[in-house]
Amino acid sequence: MNDAEFLKKKFREYYSKHAVNSVPSIEAREFGIGDFKKKIVKRHMHFASVAELNNFLRKEAPLYISYSAAxxxxxxxxxxxxxxxxxxxxxxxxxxxxxxxxxxxEHDFWYCKRCGNSGKGSVKNCSNCGSAVEQYQFVCEKCLDATKKQMLKLIKVLDEELGIFEQVSINFSGNAGYHLHIRSEKVRPLSSAARLELVDYLTLAGFTAEASIADFSEKMLKCAKPQAVKGAKARVLNRMMEFISNASPDELAAFGGIRLSKARYVHENRAKIIEKMKQGILDYLPGSKAISVKFWQNLIEHAKHCEALKLDRQTSIDIHKIVRVPDTLHGSTGLIAKTVPLEHFKEFMPLKQAVAFGSRQIKVFINKAPKFKLGAERFGPYENEQAVLPEYAAIYLIGKGLASLCE
Ligand SMILES: [Zn+2]
Ligand SMILES: [Zn+2]
Incomplete structure (x- = not known):
């Protein structure tokens, strides 16, 4: 049995025991499936009912299955x-x-199929022979916590600022992040242009100092009063005040683009500077107006960078995009793209709770893998070696194309 057949066999076993019922209005959706190392090989598929979808999953066990948001x-x-x-x-x-x-x-690496060279991080070409390399991405708890924080922030903004947090479903992507689906009647008719506008708001595209919250045109430098504005503007202003009150002189110099002597001035006068901001005034630093303008512009940029959501633009704009079916398996990891109820989202631990397969011992040959955590265990690093792994970890590496079954 080759690796692709092995994965299919295991996926089939999984689907024979677990029904998937995560897609409302299934009859109106387009589906697409993928195969070993290919996320989409076929689109324009259709299932008339949940039962029909599950029959298909049990019979064909696709390694990837996606459905249209449309x-x-x-x-x-x-x-x-x-x-x-x-x-x-x-x-x-x-x-x-x-x-x-x-x-x-630490955990991503590249591998050159031509000469066998490899290295940490991501590069396009082999440092030894110059050939194009294969890139391998791993995730750790830090990665997944960071994406979770982004999601929590998105939820807050959708709810408190945009008022469109209705009929929402959240799921682990099955690999390196999270998906959020809003299925209310309210959002369905939105045009691509309206969706783009929403993404621009969420990512703060087009948010610049002078276009949004500051006025540098006169002698006195002004900002919007934090308590008089709402939404993203208020968030950026509050973030600035928080930064000024907590940052060290070194940080103020680095992020504000000013000399340390001026940063020390800001640090020593931080209470007064914040008080003025609340009245809509951006304080002058010692020196020319240009230095002050540059400092405030840089600070606004920094606060904007912290407040901007780092979401995948294409997914949210493209009305014909297909996305992973929640609660199905991800073919690159063997993990479940698990739906997480909102009330359990904060505590959700994907590397433990999205594991689909058991601990039966399997012998594999591993080309290369960094240290990684999965289930309740730690693995690796490995390099050109045989290892006996629990099935779920073997499937994880086989799906990534980094390990093969030993006969
Ligand atoms: Zn090479
Ligand atoms: Zn990481």
Whole structure:
């Protein structure tokens, strides 16, 4: 049995015991499936009922299955224009890869198939022979905590600022992040342009100092009064005041783009500076107006960067996009793209709670893997070696294309 057949066999066993019922209005959705190392090989599929979907999963056991956020009159019709678009859920996706985290240098690596060279982090070409390399991404608890924090912030903004947090479902992506689906009638008719506007608001695209909260045109530098504005503007202003009150002179110099002597001035006068901000005045630093303007611009940029949500833009704008079916298996990890009830989201531990397979011991040959945690155990690092792993860890590495079954 080869690796692809092994995964299929295990996925089939899983689906024979676990029914999937996570897609409302299933008859109006387009589906797509993927195969070993290919996330989408076929689209424009259609299931008339939940039972039909589950029959398919038990019989075919696709390694990936996605569904349309959109509702169609005829989901299987092609091309796209013939499907009869009826509206679309809003879907937001966070992936650890988009967060620029330091830990990626520790657990991500590249591998050159041509000369066998490998290294940490991500590069395009082999440092030895120059060939294009394969990139391998892993996740750790830090990655998944960071994506969870982003999701919690998104929930707050959708609820408190945009008022569209209704009929929401959250699920683990099965790999490196989380998905959120808003399925209320309210969002279904939104055009691509309206969806783009929402994403721009969430990611603070177009939010600049002078366009949004500051006025540097006169002698006195002004800002919007934090208590007089709402939403993103208030968040950015509050973040600035929080930064000024907590940052060290070194941090003020680095993020404000000013000399340490001026940063010390800000640090010593922080109470007065914050008091002025509350009255809509941005204090002058010693020196020219230009220095003060630069400092405040940099500080607004820094606060904006902290407040901007790092979500996948394409997923939320593209009304024809297909996304992983919640509660199905992810073929690159063997983990369940598990639905997480909102009240349990904070405590949810994907690397433990999304494990689908058991602990039966399996012998595999591992090309390479960093240290990683899965289930209740720690594994690795491995390099060109045989190992006996619990089934769930073997499937995790086989799915990533880093290990093979030993006969
Ligand atoms: Zn090479
Ligand atoms: Zn990490």
């Amino acid at each position: 509702y169609y009159k005829e989901p299987e019709a092609r091309p796209m224009e013939n499907k009869g678009f009826l509206g679309s859920d809003l879907v937001y996706e966070f992936d650890a890869d988009d967060l620029g985290l330091d830990c990626k240098e």
